[in-house]
Structures are given as structure tokens and as C-alpha cells.
Amino acid sequence: MTSRHTLIDTNYTLEIPEGVDLTVDLAGPVVRTLAFALDYLIRSAIFIVMMIVSLVLGGNVGWAVWLLVFFLLSWFYPIFFEMIRNGQTPGKKAMGIAVVNDDLTSVSFSSSLVRNLLRAADAMPLLYTFGFLVMGGSKHFQRLGDIAAGTLVVHVDKETIDQSTLSVEPVPPPVKLTEQEQRAFVEFALRQDQFSEARQQELADIVEPLLKQQGPNLVKQIRGIGAWLLGAR
């Protein structure tokens, strides 16, 4: 799509050795905060369970267990999950995001260690203030730990549904269409399940003067043009 101005987006593009550009969606502060909140609840729950276990064990052994668990939970909970669950702690998994290296490979151990040890810096002075400030100013939503470790937090791609098989009769376009217009027809045809009928009608009415049809027939014809452009005959 040609455009005079570069539009702002939260994509991160990387050219891989095969010569093609890969694109991922970066996760912003809101999603990451929600994931963190979930992780915090889970950690607190584990912590409470361990406290009960320690009280049951009693005495110094109980203290020993509690101190060790507290230490491990504080520093190593995220590292553990990032290692065994492909960069996703349970909170991140629930929000559909993951930690990756900035060359888009799965996060390595030393990167995970650096980014999580530096939480001590990001969390200052209170509630990740520095983390948010740095994330806001960073090009790729990286906090201090991410910058030092060379990691990114990205949305993990959802399963994309193959919608090329359209059950609609192909119709050749009445006029020659530019590339941008062709894409508009094709995308309209492929995304028919994602719009309400009212919205589809509203969009279709834009092209009414061109196609000289009304109502549902108009929608059907636009879909038909889309299918034809995709190659159905």
C-alpha cells in the first residue's frame, strides 16, 4: 500500500536470512500489566499455600522451606516459566503474549536471567515506574530488563482461519480496478464472517453507484467480485 506518510504501528519487522521480512505484533504496557497482575495473583496463591505447608512442618524446617520458596518465587518464577513454556508465564499465556529474543527466536536462559534480575531496577521506585517510563519511550515497548537482555514481548499469533473457499458465485469486476481497490474487494469477501450484516451493508453501500445494485444483492455482488479476483472462475 503506497502512502506518503509512514503510519505508526506496533509491528516489529525483521529480515531473516531467507531474505523475507517477518512481522510480529509487539505487546504494549496494558497487556503486559494485565499479564503481570495475573502472575502476581498466582504467585501469591502459591505463597499462601507454602506458608501453610511451612506452618504444618513447623519449627526451623518450616522456616527453611518458607524462606527458600519465598526467595525462589520472588526471583525465579518468571525465569522458570520462560524457560519451560517458550517464553510464557501463566499470566502471559492467558493474555496471549510471549517473550522472545529480538531476533525472534525463543528466549534464551541468559536473556531471561538478565531481564528478570533487572526487574529490581524496573520496579523502582514503586510499582514499576521506571519500567513504564522506559517502555513508553522505547521504540519497541522494551523496559530496562528487555533492553539489556535484547528481548521483546510479542503477541503470539492466533490461528488464522483459511477463508479462501468462498461459497459465492464469482463475478468479474465491471471496471478496471487499481491494486488498492482490488485488495478492498478481496478483503471484504474474505472477512464476511467477521462483520455484522448491518456493517457489511453499510460498507457495500459505498460502492452502490458503481455496481447499480441494492441491499443484499449488492453485498453478494461485491463478494463475487472478491472471489473472482482471488481466482475462482
Add this chain to the structure above:
Amino acid sequence: MNQTDFEKKHQATWSAMEAMLEAGRKESNLKYFPETYQAISHHLALAKHRRYSTSLVQRLNHLVVEGHKRFYGDAPRLQSNFFRFIAFGFPQVVRRNHRFVNIAMGAFFLPGFLFLALCWTQSDLIYSLMGYDQVAEFESMYDPSNGELGRERQSDTDLMMFSFYIYNNIGISFQTFASGVFFGIGSLFYLIYNGIFIGAAAGHMARIGYESTFFPFVVGHGAFELTAIGLAGAAGLKLGWALIAPGNYSRMASLRVAAEDAVRIIYGSTLMLLIAAFIEAFWSSSSTVPVNIKYAVGFSFWILVIWYLIFVGRSRRAA
């Protein structure tokens, strides 16, 4: 070629890739993974160039991203790296960063010795640094008239103290390291603060005549613990310096490069603190070991640590 024909032609390849991504690492049908991955990268480039629909491009992008992770993201073996690290990796990285290590050790030990001397000679200086309760608690821990000479502990107390030392000391070392990212100021602060605290406590113990209990206790693990805190501070200083003087890199890139070495120092520092916690919990407080043996072992550990960091691994080439 239009999109529908393109999809028909290559659907088999894409399904094969999806199957290979689902399968684990050890499946034998991964034989065709490299060529399939390359083919699909080519398809993605074609799909973008020919302006095919967004959903197709997204689908191929997803396949290539996941394939890319598998193809290039294999983690290196951890076991062999560990022995290499102990044998020469760690001393080499410490020596490579000797400027930061020297400054950190200076910032830790010089104020320490200063306040050791001051609190030894000045009667009330300790109370400017710690409250009365804290000093009293400290004194009661090391009072020579506590039951038998030294302290007798049950083994479960030892276990608890082991956990406590891990929680406390390693936590402090992580804080000292991480705060270095604020242009090194945080690390300097923690180093100087901890140095003063430890030196003052030691000096006060000597002043009130508790040296027969305090010094045998600390000399055993002090070599590992104090050196490790200094090293954690050095790692933090390295991060801070990367932001102050990035050289030819951007500040972000400089930080990332510095973090590689810094985290290796932290690995070693954490291992040393584990050793220190073990010694401190299970050996230092033992009252059955004579004081002379404790001093001998303690000084041996100091020589061992210093010799290790200065001389070990010199004949090997740097990794």
C-alpha cells in the same frame, strides 16, 4: 498466478509444515524441515509481493515465525558449558573486566576497613549507624558467655540459616547488580553501604572484646561472600558504564553488549554465595571445631579465592 491457484498448489507443503511444528523435536519426519522452511519463506515473499490477501500473508508469516524459532533457536548444551565456566570462563570474565572489579572492591572494602578501624577505636560511633536494638541483638548473638564457647545449633536450625543466607545474601547481590543500571550509582551505593555496615559491625565486635566468637565465625565464609558481593557490584558498574560511555554503540546496544559479560559475572557470584551460605550455615557456627582450625581454613579460603580469580584459566584462550 492468482491467489486460489497459489493456495491449491502449495497447500500440501503448508500442511506438512504445520504437522512438523506440532510434532516434537525428535520426530524423524523432521528430515524435510529445512527445505520446507525455505520453501515457505519463499512463498511468504511471493505472497507479499503479489499482494495476496492479509489472511494468507498472516498465515504464512505465522508458519515462518514458528519455523524460524525452531530452526535457529536451539539452546546450547548446558552441562559442558558449566564445567568450562568454572574451569576458566568465570575467572576470565572477571579479569576481562578488572577495571570494574577493582573499583567495586575498592568501594566495598575501603569504607569497610575505615569503619572497622573507626568503630574499633571510637566507643559510640556504631550507634550513629545502627539503632540500639540492632546493636544489642548483634552483641547477644556473639556474646562469648552464651552457654558454651561459640554457639551450639541443631541441624534444623542450620538448615533454616542456610535458607536465610540464600534469601538474604543472594537477594542483596541481585539488588546490587540490578541497581547498577542507573548509571552505576545504585551499585556504588549498595557497595559502600554494605561495606560500612559490615566494617562497623566487625570493628564494634572487636572493641567490646567479642573477637573470639565473631571473627572465627565470619572468616570461614567471608572469602566467598565478600568477594561475591564485590563482583555483583562490579557487574552493576559495568552496566552503568555502558550507559555513560557507550563508545561506538547506541546506548541501548551498549547496554546489551555489557549485559552479556555482566550476567556471567553474576552466575559466578551467585555460585560463590551458595558456597558461602553452605559454609556459614553448616560450618561457621560449629562449636566443636577449634578456633585455630577455623582461622586456618578461613585464610586458606581467602588465598584460594584470590588465586582462583587471578591465576586460574590463564593458559586457555578466551571463549
